[in-house]
Amino acid sequence: MRVFIFLGAPGAGKGTAAAKIAAATGAWHVSTGAMLRDLVRENSPAGIVAKSHIDKGELVPDHILAGMIGELFEAAEKDATFILDGFPRTIAQAEELDGLAAAHGAEIVKTINIEVPEDILLKRLGGRRVCPVCGASFHVESLPPKQPGICDICGNDLVLRDDDKPETVKNRLLVYAEKTAPLTGWYERIGKLARADGSGNADEAARNVAAAMG
Numbered sequence: 001m002r003v004f005i006f007l008g009a010p011g012a013g014k015g016t017a018a019a020k021i022a023a024a025t026g027a028w029h030v031s032t033g034a035m036l037r038d039l040v041r042e043n044s045p046a047g048i049v050a051k052s053h054i055d056k057g058e059l060v061p062d063h064i065l066a067g068m069i070g071e072l073f074e075a076a077e078k079d080a081t082f083i084l085d086g087f088p089r090t091i092a093q094a095e096e097l098d099g100l101a102a103a104h105g106a107e108i109v110k111t112i113n114i115e116v117p118e119d120i121l122l123k124r125l126g127g128r129r130v131c132p133v134c135g136a137s138f139h140v141e142s143l144p145p146k147q148p149g150i151c152d153i154c155g156n157d158l159v160l161r162d163d164d165k166p167e168t169v170k171n172r173l174l175v176y177a178e179k180t181a182p183l184t185g186w187y188e189r190i191g192k193l194a195r196a197d198g199s200g201n202a203d204e205a206a207r208n209v210a211a212a213m214g
């Protein structure tokens, strides 16, 4: 198994780039945010815990994430390539990932830090609209659906994610700066960090990220 990690602030476009690159290469796009939102929809015990953190813009406890990634590696084909979008988000999760990778013979190939200035992040998060059914993501200005407010893929009504509301966004950016941004130094020190400019449109950003993956 080969693992690529996409790092970047909320709104950096990790999910959009991962979806495009996965569609083009056959890699698996693993969005821990989407997996957690599925747990919330199922109202499972882990989902109830996850919701209480997600709604405040805080991180969900590490053991829930470790369980999800462990199950994923357990079920994966040996020749699978994964793009991890949103995991790890803390140094503790990076250590957990190292252990899981070693246990399952997975190689962490590279971490791509998708870099976007804060004013653009804020604009993106405010205009983001997602499909609550299939998880597709759009933007009212830069990536509008064909029909306003309707998902191109499954035809359901698009919504503003609860955690994209302004108060929650502020906290998510603080949590990112404090807990997730230090991961760039962590991966740089072991020679596994590449940087990609994510400030352009979705196609440009995906091209930059794909080039950084090598």
Ligand code: AMP
Residues within 6 Å of the ligand: 010, 032, 033, 034, 036, 053, 054, 055, 057, 058, 059, 060, 061, 065, 085, 086, 087, 088, 089, 093, 163, 172
């Ligand atoms: P995302 O879709 O990646 O923006 O994630 C949405 C929310 O899910 C985050 O703000 C966190 O509350 C939670 N989340 C996603 N991935 C993780 C993770 N690796 N660790 C903890 N919480 C996470």
